[in-house]
Amino acid sequence: MTDINANIDSPLILKVSFKKLLEYYEGLANNEDEFLAARANRVLKTAEDYPELRDGFTTIQTLKDRKKEIGFILQDTFSPLLTKNEIKTASVPFHNLIFNKSERFKKIIKTAGDDFELQIKNMPDEYRYIIACTIILNFCYGHDLNFKRPFYYEIPDANGIMRYYKIMYNADFCEIIPAENAPKITQKDYDELLDNFENLELWKAKFPPNSYQFKGFVISNIFDVTDDQSISNIKSSLIGDEKKKDETVMEGFYDIFRSLLGINDIKVGFSIYNKEENTFENVYGAGVSSFLLGGQEKEDCCKALCDWSHNRLLKEHKYFSISDVDKVYKKTEGKVPQISVLHKQGIKSAIFAPIANDDGLMGVLEIVSNRPKVLNSINANKLVDIMPYIVSAVERSKDEEENLIEAVIQKECTSIHPSVHWRFAKEAKEFIKDEMSGKEARFRKIAFDSVYPLYGQIDIKGSSEARNKATKQDLTLQLNAVKSIFEKAFEIEPLPIYEQFVYQVKDYLNGLKEHFQVDSEQQISVFFKQEVEPIFQHLRKVEGLQGLIEKYHNSIDKKVDVLYKHRRDYDETIATINQEMASLLDRKQIEAQAMYPHFFERFKTDGVEHNMYVGESITKEDNFNLLYLYNLRLWQLQVMCEMENTYYQMRPDFSISLDVASMVLVFNQPLSISFRMDEKQFDVDGTYNARYEIVKKRVDKAFIKGTNERVTQKGKISIVYSQKQDEVEYMHYIKFLQAKNYLDDDVEIVELQDLQAVTGLKAIRVSVLYHKNENDKSFYTYDDLMKEIKA
Incomplete structure (x- = not known):
């Protein structure tokens, strides 16, 4: 005989008993109402003949053997008059064993199918033991932990639509008795358990398996809460971040609507209203489509809707339904746009509901079916309860999209680099704080002192x-x-x-x-x-x-x-060069930022130039060392060589043959930079520091002293500097890169002609070594490479 406690890990030994119910009938046996007293005595007589019904039992066979008697004892709690209306069961807790059912519950289970397995959906198996312990704390020690949470059954109906049933337990007819070996729970034990809900081993130590006896039964009063649960599920789905990224998520979302409306073949669509262009547009994301647009990306509102429906959605913000699309299509001869587009898609009935707030229409919720008349103005009223959640979700989505747009603009169109974002965020918080407290809000100057600059460019020659x-x-x-x-x-x-x-x-x-x-x-x-x-x-x-x-x-x-033939070739070549060079530099920057955080910005002109600033004031940490500056200088020089190589490997694919020349500017004194609000970019601060900007803008056009030769030349990297210590430092880097076959041995040091207000500049020039492609292990000078390419 199968014991109901078999294969169950629990602190409770379950024992079916009707003792508490029989005690209630004992009180009624002497009632003045003769009918009630007679009824009570009959129940007690039945139980008297079978003592196990009072004493308790643990075998399933006993339930089968005493099915008739149990049914009689429970007859008052399972009224024959209400059995076809009430959804009710008698069972033991934490077990799928049900030994008495109302007729309506039987019918619901039968409709679900032979392969349906009844389970409580939101009672995780891993927490069943702990939940049993919390019930013991309440029954035996008077600690009400308020762990009452709603439990549900999910049971499909005859049409395969999932319906939700809430379970309410009546525990009046049960008791929990500690076994002799049950540890006594002290206040200290209780306090410890309060902060360790998920510590199963601790709970098992305080409540060992089978250390308490459950004696009795519970009555489950079950209610169909499909509408309420559908609304709750819709709310949860709309809150979820992944709602537009996964088709399976969207399918689950549609199932919720099917449960709400009780229709198994409906589909749900959305269209977004673009107020600026007065158009309906498709929603981005997998699994989301618009039946109003019928496969188009966007459509003018006046062309997508007739005048009446246009006014209904956009002005009155009220839903409308079409219960029989084919009938209306025939009546209007296909001249009504929304009817025509539905008819082409084989849709037979539909509801269109405006998603609108105080600012106006934001979009349209579209519910459609392939069957006529199943969607209509009557069941459309069910949407009233869910529309506030959909409106909130769309508002949140619009805010997220606006934030994303701003993030893209910031990334692509401004110079607010992540390394300095913390400072902008700090000032923005102060700005908001002042504004909210009624003070005069002013965005304070953002500046960084004592930072070392690095500048480089790869310029398209000629x-x-x-x-x-x-x-x-x-x-x-x-x-x-x-x-x-x-x-x-x-x-x-x-x-x-x-x-x-x-x-x-x-x-x-x-x-x-x-x-x-x-x-x-x-x-x-x-x-x-x-x-x-x-x-x-x-x-x-x-x-x-x-x-x-x-x-x-x-x-x-x-x-x-x-x-525009040759100019197009030229423009496309320049754009491709800039894009490839900038992309390579961006990828390499990820590595450089990992070495030590620093400010970085790049610009596309006829070539790509970049600025970097590194220093303690940017990182806001006390760990800056000149070692990080030297490391970035070496990194910059190496990346310039790699950019040169990448360019000349691409050059044979271009319709126009162009050369590039690379230059690095060395400035050995720290300076200050500040963000210029008018130009939305960083610039050097102070008159002395302006010398750096003058050199940066003019040096690539400078000539070698006494000649007409530009300092920047194809096939070479020019390192412009003014201090002897810079020369020594960079000669070390060059020697290292020569050993790695990045640079050739033809190092030269030249003096530059004086620039306006700038004198004493020098440059180290050295040729780059090239490869024909990524897999080529040979090294070529510029002239050798040109011969190889032309060969």
Whole structure:
């Protein structure tokens, strides 16, 4: 015979007993009401014939053998008049053993299917033992821990829709008795347990297995709370951070709506309202779609809705339903936009509910079904209770999106680097504190003192000449095309004006060859736009010229309104170089920040330049040492070599051949920087420190003293400095990088011509060693590499 305590780890030995219930009937046996007394005596007589019903038993067989008698004893608590309405069971705690059920409960379980297993959903197995201990503390020691939490059954109905049932326990007919070996729980024990809920071993020490006896039974009064639980589940789902990232999460979200409305085939969609553009837009994220948009990314509100529904959602902020889409589609001949889009998707009924707050419409909740009439204006009222949670979730989502947008803008468009973000946050908090306390709020100056600067750039050599060349090539192509059309026009109709246009075009062509000037491009573009184009509009009608003019117009770029072939190649090449160089520098920066935090910013021009500042005031920690500065200088030099290599490995793929030259500026004195609110970037502070900025802006154009040779040269890295100690330091770095085959042996030290207000600058120049590709183990000088590439 199976014992009900078998395979159960618990401090309680469970014993089914009706002693407490029978004691209640003993009180009724002498009642003045003869009917009640007679009934009580019959119950007591039944129990008297079977003493185990009072004394208690632990075998399942006894439950089977005494099923009739138990049913009779429990008849008053399971009224035959209410059995088809009440959901009620009699059982023992912490066990799925149910020995008496109301008819309605039986029907619910039968409908769920033969393979359904009844389980309490929110009672974790790992906590069952501890929960039993808390009940003992209450029953035997009077400590009410208020651990009452709602327990639920989840049981599917005939349509497969999950329904939720809340369980309320009646423990009037049970008692808990300590065994002889049960340790006495003292106040000290109780205090210790209060702070150790999850310490199972401690609880087992205070309440050993089988150290208490549960005698009696519990009555479970069960209530269908599907609507309330669905609303709660919707709220929980909307709070979850992952709600838009996982399709399985969204499917679970739809199941909740199915439970709420009692319809198993509904789908839920959302569309976001863009107030600025007056459009409905799809929601970002997996598993989220809009049935109102029907597969489109966005749609004008006036085109997505008819006038009545547009006013209903956007102005009145009220829901509307379509119970029979096919019927309305036929009646309106498919001319109503929201009906037409639903009909195309095979949707038969739908509800559209506005997601709106005091500021207006934020989006639309869309519930649809493939069956007609199951969604209608009556069950649409069930949405009233959940809409506040959906509104709150959308408000939160909009705030998160705005924060994300601001974060992207900060990252991509401003110079607030993470290393100094703490200082901005600190000042922002002070600003908010002053504002909220009624003081005059002012964002204080943000400055960092005694920081060491590092500056480097990889500059595209001859970029201006390359762009001028591309411009001349494009203008020449377009001028020749125009000349051909006017020459042909003169053949067809020999008007002197066409001959004059040919002369003017030739004059522009000669000008491009002999003396291309800054304003040449502008002059010729005006000529095309204001003089040539009006004539071409007329000539398009002339037979024999249509094809030439159409070919000419097809060659014109629609965005810039000129022929843009070689200039596009140039612009795309420059953009690709800058993007690749900047990306490499950003990746390397992650490593550098891990070595020691510092401020970093980079700029894309004709090449990529970067600033770094390192010092204790930036890190706000007392651990800065010049060692970290020296380490960053070596890192910078090494990365410049790697950027050079990366560029020349990409160069064969470019449509325009360009060279780059790298330079590092060394400034050996600490300086102060501050954030300029007007320009939203950091700049040096003070007149003396401004010398650093002057050098930084002009040094790459400086000449070697007594020559016309620029200090920056292709294939070389130039290290500009002013102090002898800087020279010694960098010669150590160069020697190290030579040993690692980053640099060649041709080191030279040169003096620079004086810059405005800056004298005494020198530069170390050394050639970079290159590889043809990442897997190439050979080393090449610039000249050798060019020969290899051309070979």
